[in-house]
Amino acid sequence: MKVYFESYGCTLNKRDTLYMQAQIENTTNNLEEADVVVINSCIVKQPTETKILYRINQLKKMGKKIVLTGCMVSEPYLKYKELQDISLVNIYNQDRIKEAIERTYKGERVLFLEKKKIYKEFARPLSKARAIIQIQEGCLWRCTYCGTKLARSMFYSYPPKLIKREIEEKLKQGIKIFYLTGPDTATYGKDINYSLADLLKDLIEIEGDFYIRVGMANPTFFLEQIDELIDVFKSNKIFKFFHLPVQSGSNKVLKDMNRPYTIEEYKELIYKLRKHFPLATYVTDIIVGYPTETEEDFEQTLELVREIKFDGINISRFWRRPGTIAWNLKQLDPEIVTNRVKRLKEVFLQGAYERNKLWLNWEGEAIIEEKGKNNTWIAKNEMYKQIIVKGNYEEGQKIKVKIKKARAIDLIA
Structure with a gap:
């Protein structure tokens, strides 16, 4: 079979x-x-x-x-x-x-179909040098648009010893890059009197030459432990990568979505991080065309993107999901949403390009993460910038690079 x-x-x-x-x-x-x-x-x-x-x-x-x-x-x-x-x-x-x-x-x-707590240990590696490590399950939020909450309704954190054990085993297999993942990594430890910062402090004590990338973390719980997280992110074993979904630049829309933070709090979080990691990679998620989003609301989103200049944005049209509160809301005209998506992409790309130009002529170390297109490789430096290189390399190999060209989504070395 x-x-x-x-x-x-x-x-x-x-x-x-x-x-x-x-x-x-x-x-x-x-x-x-x-x-x-x-x-x-x-x-x-x-x-x-x-x-x-x-x-x-x-x-x-x-x-x-x-x-x-x-x-x-x-x-x-x-x-x-x-x-x-x-x-x-x-x-x-x-x-x-x-x-x-x-x-x-x-x-x-x-x-x-029954619900029970399970710990999904010892998955296959993602590739020769990369592995995905789950650290928690479920979410503590109740966003009006989210169908995933219905499927992943149980919240629990993986015991630190299980996470540490899997990383140690994967290191023996030659893994060099670990992606920590979960529906919301910032909530890790809420149920076991622990925290994401505590976990990272434990993991960077593991012997070996490796990198950790922390996956998507919602702003509220990340801000709660911001000082501890800033301290641990200073470790050279942790990529300076922050995936912090904002979803909208309008406080009114955030309230309608049942997102428990304000734009002011979100900016506070970003600027606290940028004070210590000005060249880090900052990624967010934005939903365009939420049913209550007006043109004024959308302009506030554009203004936020102009101000922050994100390094990456996962832009998504609003899609109503069965079983959610937003399912019953009247949707916006699709042409309006399409136009807004186009405008947002333009503003994002302009800001991302400005950010990437700061890297021109930079020289330093990067690690080969995966194979790229047209006989290229994708490497990442400690700030998790995407660097395109050509040559005879392999995953997990560390190389010296010099940036010669900047584009909105990557750097050419």
Whole structure:
């Protein structure tokens, strides 16, 4: 029996897929020869949901036996007709994926839908030099637009000893870069009298030559421990990378979204970090076209982006998600939203280019992170700037670079 995995969505979903693959002996990258197909689903955006449902129907026509897992295996999606004749495994039962696959292969329809706390240890590495390490599950927020909250409703932190043990084991395998992930890394430790800052202090004490990248962290809980985090981020084992979603530049829209911070508090957080790490990489998420967003609200978002000059923005149109409060709100005219997305991209790219020009003629050390396009490699320096290089390299290799050209999204060395 051969098993084919197909994964959609975020870094955490990639980690879940790697965790499940580690339990299966005979995985294949060839769909044609697969006996069972496992789809790890995402529901953040409507186009992704549509793509997955289409894919399920396509696989059925091919005669494939299907196990669906991930965030779609939750209410209200369980009622969808496409899910009624395939095996379903929610995120809290991915430790039973091998059993689900074997029973599906024999012709059963498996439903593993109960909620229970599990620690998904010892996933496969992401690549030769990189690994994704999950540190927490669930979210403490109740944003009006978020469907993921419905699927990942249980909140808990992984014990520090488990996280440390997995990193130590991966170091023995030659891993050099660790991506810490979870729905909201800033909430880590809230349930175990610990904190993200405490965890990082422990991890940088591990012997070895490696880098840690801290994944998405919501602003409120990051600001709560800002002094401790600034102190630990000074370690040369931690990339100066801050992914802090703002979602909107309007306090009114943030309130409508049920985001528990103000733009003033968000700016305070960014400027405190920039005082210590002026050249660090600052990434945010922005939803364009939330149903209550006026032109004035959107102009406030543009003004925020002009002021902060983010290094990266995940720009998303608003997509209403089943089961959320925002589902019932009247949506904006799609042409208005499209126009706003275009304007936001233009403002972002201009600011990002200005930031990247500060790196011209910089010389220093970077680590090869992954293969790029057209015979190039992508390297990152300690500030997590994306540097494009050509040469005969391999993942995890440290190199000396000199920046000769700046673009909005990367640097050329």
